[in-house]
Amino acid sequence: MMLSQLPFGEFGRVTQIEGGHGVLRNLNQLGIHVGDVVTLASRGAFRGPYLLLVHGMQVALGRGVVAQVHVSPIVAPGREAAHG
Secondary structure (H helix, E strand, O other): OEHHHOOOOOEEEEEEEOOOHHHHHHHHHOOOOOOOEEEEEEEOOOOOOEEEEEOOEEEEEOHHHHOOEEEEEEOOOOOOOOOO
């Protein structure tokens, strides 16, 4: 699933980053690597940036970058998947 599809407040593990060396370098400088756990905190209105929580820090990413990050959802301890 794409990072933009992660529900608000849910955890996801980065599984793949598409894009060139520039995208990888920028994400690495922000502390985002394959294997890291991220949380989608908010999405800006009118095509604004996405706000993520990673390593206890808030990081803002543009929609173009977020569209290149794949995540795998993680069920947080103490939370169970909804049944229905």
